[in-house]
Amino acid sequence: MKLWPEEKVKIKAVHDADLKLFLEKLGLLEDLKNGKLRCSFCDCVLTFDNFGGLSKINGKLKPICQKKECYLEILKLKNATV
Amino acid sequence: MLQYKILLMLKWLKYLWWIIGPLFGLLFGWFIKKWSQEHPEYGEKIFYYLLRLIPFAFSWKKRKIIEKEIHAYITEEIKSVNSEAYGFKILPKGIKIEWVPKNKEEIVIEENEIVIRLGSRINPCENFVDALMLYLSNSFIPNERLYLDPALYEASKFQIAISMLRKRTVEFYSVFIDKYYKSALEKHKEILNYSEKLEIIEKSGLFTPVFLPTLSFYTEKWIFQRKSPSLEIQQEISELLDFFNNIASKKEYELTKGEEPPLTYQGKHLKIGIVLVARKELSKIFDYRPHLKVAKGKLKYNDILFVSGRGKNTILAEKVALKLKKESFFEQIGGASTFYFYPKPDTIIKGVCYAFKKKNFSI
Numbered sequence: 001m002k003l004w005p006e007e008k009v010k011i012k013a014v015h016d017a018d019l020k021l022f023l024e025k026l027g028l029l030e031d032l033k034n035g036k037l038r039c040s041f042c043d044c045v046l047t048f049d050n051f052g053g054l055s056k057i058n059g060k061l062k063p064i065c066q067k068k069e070c071y072l073e074i075l076k077l078k079n080a081t082v
Numbered sequence: 083m084l085q086y087k088i089l090l091m092l093k094w095l096k097y098l099w100w101i102i103g104p105l106f107g108l109l110f111g112w113f114i115k116k117w118s119q120e121h122p123e124y125g126e127k128i129f130y131y132l133l134r135l136i137p138f139a140f141s142w143k144k145r146k147i148i149e150k151e152i153h154a155y156i157t158e159e160i161k162s163v164n165s166e167a168y169g170f171k172i173l174p175k176g177i178k179i180e181w182v183p184k185n186k187e188e189i190v191i192e193e194n195e196i197v198i199r200l201g202s203r204i205n206p207c208e209n210f211v212d213a214l215m216l217y218l219s220n221s222f223i224p225n226e227r228l229y230l231d232p233a234l235y236e237a238s239k240f241q242i243a244i245s246m247l248r249k250r251t252v253e254f255y256s257v258f259i260d261k262y263y264k265s266a267l268e269k270h271k272e273i274l275n276y277s278e279k280l281e282i283i284e285k286s287g288l289f290t291p292v293f294l295p296t297l298s299f300y301t302e303k304w305i306f307q308r309k310s311p312s313l314e315i316q317q318e319i320s321e322l323l324d325f326f327n328n329i330a331s332k333k334e335y336e337l338t339k340g341e342e343p344p345l346t347y348q349g350k351h352l353k354i355g356i357v358l359v360a361r362k363e364l365s366k367i368f369d370y371r372p373h374l375k376v377a378k379g380k381l382k383y384n385d386i387l388f389v390s391g392r393g394k395n396t397i398l399a400e401k402v403a404l405k406l407k408k409e410s411f412f413e414q415i416g417g418a419s420t421f422y423f424y425p426k427p428d429t430i431i432k433g434v435c436y437a438f439k440k441k442n443f444s445i
Contacts, residue, residue, distance in 0.1 A: 008176040009220040011213055012191070015148070016201030017141035018183060025189045053198040056191045066199075068261040071212070072269075074196060075219055 019048060026054075026061065039065040041073045148200050149179045152213045159246040166290040168416025168437045170298035172242070175221040179213070207257040210250075215262055218243055225305060226297040231316045234323070236266065237276035238294070241284055279327040286330035287423030291435040292388050293326055296354055299386050299415070299439075318349040329356065346380060355380030359391040359399040370401040377402060381412055381438060392423065392433035403436035413441045 014022045023029040031037040037046040040062035044050070052066035055074050064070040118125030160173045182197060183189050191197060198216060200209045218239050227235045240263055247255050267274050283289045297319070304315075328335045328343035335343045345356045357377045359370075373389070381387045389406065391399025400418070407414050415437040422430050 007174065008178040009217050010178050010180045011152075011216055012180050012182055012195060012197045013200045013213070014182055014197055015141065015145050016199070017144065018181070019199065019201075022183050022189065022197075025183050026191075051199060053196060054191070055196040056193055059193070061191065068265050072262060072265050075215060077194075 014053070019051065023051075028061070028063065037063055039063065039067075039070055041065075041070040042067060144201070145181055148209055149181075152179060152210055153177060155210070155250070156214060156217060156246075163242065163246070163290055166419045166421050167295045167298065168419060170295050170302075170416070172223060172290065172294050172298065173218075173221050174224065177213075177217050177221075205253070205257060207251075207254045208261070211247075211254060211257045211261060214243060214246065215258075223294065223297065223301075226294075226301045229301060229304065229311045229315050230297070230319060231276075233270060233272040234276045234316075234319065236270070237273045237280055240266070240273070240277060241280040241289060242294075244281075245284055245290065276323070279323050282330045283323070283326050285424045287390075287392070287421045287433045287435075288326050288330055291419040291421045291433075292356070292390070293323070295415075295419075295437060296322070296352070296386060299437075300352060303385075315351055318351050321349060322347055322352055322354065325354075329358075346384065348383070353384040353386075355384040355387040357387065357389045357402070359389065359395045359402060370398055370405065373398070373402045374405050377406055377438070378409065378412075381406075381440060385439060386415075387438045388435055389438070390433060390435040393431050396432065396434040399434055399436065403438075406436075406438055411441055412438050414438055 020029065023032055028037055032046055032048070032051070035045050035047075038044065039046055039052075041064060044065050044067075046063055046065055050065045050067075052064045052071060053074070054061055054063040055077070056062070057077060062074070064074050114128060118128060156177045160176065163172050164170075179200075196216060198212050200213070222239050222242055223230075223235075230238070243258060243262075244255075247258055267277070280289060280293075283293055309315075325344070325347040329345065332343055345358065347354045355377075357373055357380065359373050377387060377389055389399055389402050391397070403414070403418070406412055419435045419437070421433050421435065423433055424430055
């Protein structure tokens with residue numbers, strides 16, 4: 001019996017140290033620096049300290065902050081369950 | 083023995099590296115010094131690149147530590163959960179952390195893909211819990227969820243996360259409760275009802291060895307039959323949950339109803355039997371025979387049968403399973419499921435469970 005699955009869930013992650021380069025490559029760095037980047041769920045202004053991640057929904061990049069509610073919302077959108 | 087020798091060799095190699103490594107470093111430094119004296123035009127450039135290498139090496143190390151911790155622990159838990167489910171894949175996919183951005187590569191984010199931030203946060207447990215929840219959203223019972231009430235799926239996902247976090251320190255559990263569980267319950271009250279029952283079921287060792295494999299067993303069958311998900315099926319699964327909950331909270335059930343909880347569930351779509359190998363007075367006189375008789379009787383009218391024993395009764399349960407396996411009309415599903423359950427906060431008891439179905443005869 002094979003217990004070890006072959007297919008893997010790839011979890012894309014950005015490390016704190018690479019955050020600047022990551023945002024620069026996506027063209028979001030200037031917006032973040034100028035305070036123009038906002039959380040897609042709670043609408044708070046995103047900074048280097050509270051940036052939690054992002055997702056692509058309907059072709060648009062949706063950045064989120066580190067609040068638990070926003071993280072849950074983005075997971076929920078992905079699952080589209082409850 | 084061979085495994086032990088390899089481990090010992092690896093250990094020695096590790097120690098040897100601590101001697102060879104610095105020697106190699108010193109030799110390399112000496113060579114660079116000599117070379118830069120002869121070629122002063124390159125010396126400055128090399129020094130500049132070496133300086134740039136220091137933060138890169140540190141950030142690589144930090145990433146590796148996070149990656150290793152998440153990967154190693156979740157991988158172990160995937161193996162453990164799947165080993166309790168008779169070959170059914172409760173968590174069918176592995177996990178891989180992919181760091182972005184990679185050097186020089188363009189960042190491609192696909193539709194619905196999430197990129198999470200990991201690193202030196204205020205609470206380091208968050209890294210792990212975030213990765214775990216993202217993993218579970220992508221891998222936990224992907225086919226079975228088609229037939230489940232969405233709230234029950236969410237509650238089951240939370241319960242598997244709780245069971246996976248059981249071996250970690252309390253801090254991880256607190257982050258999970260605070261960040262995910264509480265927030266989800268506040269917004270969706272219906273999850274709470276399911277979660278309360280699932281918690282009781284999980285603590286009595288009926289969640290991974292019985293409830294989840296039952297869902298997988300029927301899902302395989304229904305997908306093969308192209309059966310559409312329906313409210314009727316969702317309702318029956320909900321009733322099945324109550325059935326397991328009554329068994330898990332046997333004492334409370336007996337107090338309120340004045341009788342033992344039923345050990346057979348017969349609905350329109352689901353037919354399940356359970357044999358709990360437990361009665362000392364019977365086994366003292368007749369050994370495994372009464373349990374075997376009950377098991378054979380139940381398998382005639384049910385699609386799936388679980389034979390379970392806890393603590394000292396595991397040996398007797400094994401005897402029943404061995405005898406049942408030899409019967410020509412029945413078939414064992416996978417191997418034995420060894421699990422642990424928590425009757426009291428400070429007590430852990432080992433249990434074992436076997437699954438059987440009727441043999442399919444085709445001409």
